[in-house]
Structure formats: structure tokens, C-alpha cells
Amino acid sequence: MKYISTRGLSKEYSASEAVIKGLCDDGGLFVPTSFPKLSCSLSDLTKMDYRETAYTVLKEFFTDYTEEELRACVNNAYDEKFDTDEIAPLVKKGNEYFLELFHGKTIAFKDMALSILPHLLTTALKKNNINKEVVILTATSGDTGKAALSAFADVKGTRIIVFYPKGGVSKIQELQMVTEKGANTKVVGVKGNFDDCQTGVKNIFNNEALKKELDDNGFVFSSANSINIGRLFPQVAYYVWTYSRMLKMGEIKEGEKINVIVPTGNFGNILAGYFAKKMGIPIDKMICASNENKVLYDFFMSGEYDRNRDFILTSSPSMDILISSNLERLIYIIAGCDAKKNAELMKDLSEKGKYSITDDMKKELSDFIGFYATEDQVFDTIKSLYKETGYVIDTHTAVAATADRNIKQDNKSVVISTASPYKFTRNVMKAIGENSEEPDDFKLVDRLSEIAKVKVPNAVEEIRNADIKHDTVVEVSEMESLVKNSLIK
Numbered sequence: 001m002k003y004i005s006t007r008g009l010s011k012e013y014s015a016s017e018a019v020i021k022g023l024c025d026d027g028g029l030f031v032p033t034s035f036p037k038l039s040c041s042l043s044d045l046t047k048m049d050y051r052e053t054a055y056t057v058l059k060e061f062f063t064d065y066t067e068e069e070l071r072a073c074v075n076n077a078y079d080e081k082f083d084t085d086e087i088a089p090l091v092k093k094g095n096e097y098f099l100e101l102f103h104g105k106t107i108a109f110k111d112m113a114l115s116i117l118p119h120l121l122t123t124a125l126k127k128n129n130i131n132k133e134v135v136i137l138t139a140t141s142g143d144t145g146k147a148a149l150s151a152f153a154d155v156k157g158t159r160i161i162v163f164y165p166k167g168g169v170s171k172i173q174e175l176q177m178v179t180e181k182g183a184n185t186k187v188v189g190v191k192g193n194f195d196d197c198q199t200g201v202k203n204i205f206n207n208e209a210l211k212k213e214l215d216d217n218g219f220v221f222s223s224a225n226s227i228n229i230g231r232l233f234p235q236v237a238y239y240v241w242t243y244s245r246m247l248k249m250g251e252i253k254e255g256e257k258i259n260v261i262v263p264t265g266n267f268g269n270i271l272a273g274y275f276a277k278k279m280g281i282p283i284d285k286m287i288c289a290s291n292e293n294k295v296l297y298d299f300f301m302s303g304e305y306d307r308n309r310d311f312i313l314t315s316s317p318s319m320d321i322l323i324s325s326n327l328e329r330l331i332y333i334i335a336g337c338d339a340k341k342n343a344e345l346m347k348d349l350s351e352k353g354k355y356s357i358t359d360d361m362k363k364e365l366s367d368f369i370g371f372y373a374t375e376d377q378v379f380d381t382i383k384s385l386y387k388e389t390g391y392v393i394d395t396h397t398a399v400a401a402t403a404d405r406n407i408k409q410d411n412k413s414v415v416i417s418t419a420s421p422y423k424f425t426r427n428v429m430k431a432i433g434e435n436s437e438e439p440d441d442f443k444l445v446d447r448l449s450e451i452a453k454v455k456v457p458n459a460v461e462e463i464r465n466a467d468i469k470h471d472t473v474v475e476v477s478e479m480e481s482l483v484k485n486s487l488i489k
């Protein structure tokens with residue numbers, strides 16, 4: 001399996017090279033030259049645990065890793081860091097199914113991929129005889145930041161710098177990041193929104209002069225963002241797992257189609273579901289659930305992607321995104337893997353902030369349904385699900401659950417549950433009608449534990465009394481010099 005750019009650069013890369021590079025030199029994203037099929041039957045899958053499932057999926061993509069290397073990556077990632085041996089439990093509440101992806105170290109779904117990325121990356125460096133120190137640069141809308149920090153903290157041969165929008169993340173999210181103790185970590189608030197952070201990081205990656213200077217000083221950049229194939233493909237595994245659990249629990253017959261409903265921001269999670277479908281998993285519709293930043297909903301309705309609009313701060317900040325980076329891979333695929341066409345559209349996006357796809361491309365979107373939830377709907381969904389079942393979900397998951405409740409569907413559908421309610425306690429408690437005026441976030445946490453009858457996760461306990469280690473705040477225009485100055489003394 002080789003990897004090429006969505007924008008037409010003719011060079012082919014191995015999987016391990018693509019993991020190291022993160023982004024192609026022409027600004028495009030890495031895509032596989034063909035789509036692999038799963039090597040086993042659906043009923044075989046029901047006999048596998050999460051690790052075996054992940055290995056079965058990943059071996060089709062990371063073909064230049066040996067079995068031993070890849071199994072080591074998987075086994076080191078999906079271990080006791082997760083608070084359940086199932087890793088990603090599928091639960092049924094009332095008539096609804098939820099795939100809980102928040103049992104990792106930082107209680108959000110980003111842990112699923114970021115737990116394995118450092119292993120894929122350090123293995124890739126060894127395989128390619130690169131003796132430089134890797135610098136992970138990451139823009140975060142809240143959850144990636146901490147998940148990447150804990151994944152890379154004190155990993156030999158790596159450093160990590162995380163940029164987050166100051167004021168654009170929840171209190172708990174910010175505390176999780178700024179209390180990070182790893183000696184090789186740096187956390188920086190940016191006076192701007194997530195798109196500013198992401199664009200800033202992309203510009204640094206595309207700055208050849210800076211790259212050269214760092215290279216001379218023994219550093220090589222890489223990205224832990226969801227554009228890296230080392231994050232994308234591990235996410236395919238839990239869609240395969242979802243299907244096998246539905247089958248094993250007797251909720252579906254072998255071959256019966258399911259829908260998946262994905263709370264979407266950067267389009268990485270849902271794209272992984274689409275890849276699982278392409279691998280042969282009987283998924284019918286991919287339902288793309290957005291919050292009030294409904295640029296994707298409008299795109300699925302009209303075929304026009306238009307980021308020229310106000311950026312809205314919602315109760316699901318990890319989905320407050322106007323440029324969904326991973327959509328580029330879907331655009332490339334629905335253009336018939338036409339890199340020239342894709343590059344044209346991406347040029348429109350960067351110059352005009354919008355593009356329109358052709359009618360033929362639009363037809364290829366029938367696997368997807370766009371949806372968006374208003375803030376009121378999100379709060380109502382949390383409240384009514386709690387009243388009906390006692391189950392408490394977070395604000396991001398609630399965007400998807402709202403879609404589940406509002407779209408008429410022919411199949412059983414699984415809501416992809418992307419964060420623990422403990423990460424967004426204030427808004428969750430507000431939705432349920434509890435006293436969200438309480439100024440102390442940790443009192444709210446304790447109250448949530450009482451009403452949800454779920455133990456406070458370690459990730460929250462750990463920051464209760466932790467010291468603030470990072471307090472740097474910069475302008476968007478200062479991001480580049482900050483990177484340079486923190487690496488080259």
C-alpha cells in the first residue's frame with residue numbers, strides 16, 4: 001500500500017513515511033492508492049477483542065510495518081490506560097445505541113487514535129533511520145491538545161507544542177492542558193479561534209525556510225492533528241468494532257446494514273467510518289451531525305462549501321470549526337481521485353473561502369446525510385435522555401443523539417459518543433436543570449457523579465489540585481516565532 005497526495009504531487013510514500021511527514025509537501029493530504037478490504041468475515045470479527053480488531057484493520061493500511069511492529073504498537077496503545085478492558089463499550093439505552101469512545105486517558109475519543117500515534121511514529125522513525133528529534137505541532141479545539149500531550153509526554157526523541165484558542169475551550173479542557181507535566185511539552189493559548197490556530201500551524205508546516213533551519217538544528221516537524229494517517233486509520237478500527245459488537249449482542253443479523261451518527265468537526269472521525277464502509281463493513285448511511293457551525297450541513301444540502309460566515313461559540317467547542325480539514329480526502333475521492341480537480345477546489349477555498357462541487361461529485365455523496373442541531377435541541381436531548389434512561393451524555397454526543405431522534409431511518413443506528421459528560425460538566429448540568437451557577441467546576445463534577453451514578457473519572461480527579469505549568473498566550477502572528485524560539489536557543 002502506497003500513499004499519494006490529494007493535490008497531485010506524483011511522489012509515492014510508504015505508510016511509515018506518510019506518518020512521519022503528516023502533510024504532503026504540496027499542502028495535500030495523504031491518501032492510499034487503493035482501498036483495502038477486510039481479510040476476514042463479519043462473524044470472525046465477533047470473536048476478536050479490541051486489540052485484535054485494531055490489528056486486523058491496521059495491517060491493511062500500514063503495510064510496511066512488520067506484524068511484530070504493528071502488534072507492539074496496538075498492544076502498547078490499547079492497554080490499562082483505558083478504564084475498561086473492552087476499550088470502547090457499545091451500550092444500549094432505551095432504543096438507542098452509543099459507542100463510548102471516552103474511556104481513555106483524557107476521556108474523549110481523540111484518545112483512541114492518539115494512544116497509538118506515538119508508537120506508530122517512533123516505529124516509523126526507526127524504520128526510516130531518522131535520528132532527529134520529532135517536533136509535534138498541534139492545533140486543538142480542546143480535546144486533541146490534552147490527548148496529544150498525554151500521548152507524547154516524556155516520549156524519548158519527541159517534543160510537543162500545542163496551540164489552543166484562548167477562551168474557546170471549556171474550563172476543564174484548559175486545566176487539563178495547562179497542568180501537563182511532561183518535560184518535553186509546551187502549551188500555548190492563542191488570541192484567535194480554532195481555525196486561526198489550525199491555519200497558523202499549517203503555515204508553519206509549509207514554511208520551507210523554517211523547516212530547513214530546524215533541520216539544521218536536528219529537528220523534524222510532524223503533526224498529531226487528525227490529518228495524519230497515523231490518526232485516521234486507527235479510527236477505522238472502532239467502526240469495524242461497532243459492527244461486530246452489534247452482531248455479537250444479537251442486535252443485528254450478519255450483513256444487516258447499520259447507520260452511524262457522528263458528531264463532526266474536522267471530519268476525521270466520520271471519514272474513518274466511511275473508510276470502514278469501503279473496507280466492506282455493512283454501513284448504510286454516515287450521518288454527519290454538526291452544531292450551529294453548520295458549514296458541513298450546508299455543504300451536504302447544496303454542494304457548496306462556504307466558510308464565509310460567523311464563527312459561533314457553542315456548548316460543543318470541539319466541533320466549533322469552519323474548515324473541516326479531512327473533508328479534502330472525501331472531495332478527492334468523490335472527484336474520482338482526481339487530484340487536479342481537488343487542488344482547484346482547495347485553491348478556491350483558500351482564496352475565496354468557498355468552492356462548489358460538480359453534479360457528478362454530488363451524486364457520490366449519497367452515503368452521507370447532513371444534519372445540524374441548535375443549542376436548544378442539544379440541551380433538550382441531554383435532558384430527555386437522562387429523564388428516560390438515567391444515562392448522561394456530553395454536549396458533543398448530544399448533537400449526534402439529536403440527529404438520531406430527528407432523522408427517519410431504515411436501519412438501526414449507532415451514536416458515536418465522543419466525550420465523557422465530565423469534560424463538559426457545566427453545560428451538561430445546565431441541560432439537566434441542575435445548579436450550573438455553582439462557580440466551582442469540581443462541585444458540579446461531584447454532583448454529576450451522584451445523579452449519573454458514575455464514578456468521577458481519573459482524568460478529572462487528577463486536575464483537581466494540580467499546578468498550572470503553562471501560561472503563555474500569543475497573537476496568531478506570533479505562533480511561528482514562538483515555535484522557533486522555543487526550539488533554537
Ligand SMILES: *Cc1c(COP(=O)(O)O)cnc(C)c1O
Nearest residue numbers: 143265266267268269318418419
Ligand atoms: C474532536 C471532537 C469531535 C469532532 O471530531 P472530528 O474528527 O474533528 O470531526 C467531536 N467530539 C469531540 C468530543 C471531539 O473531541
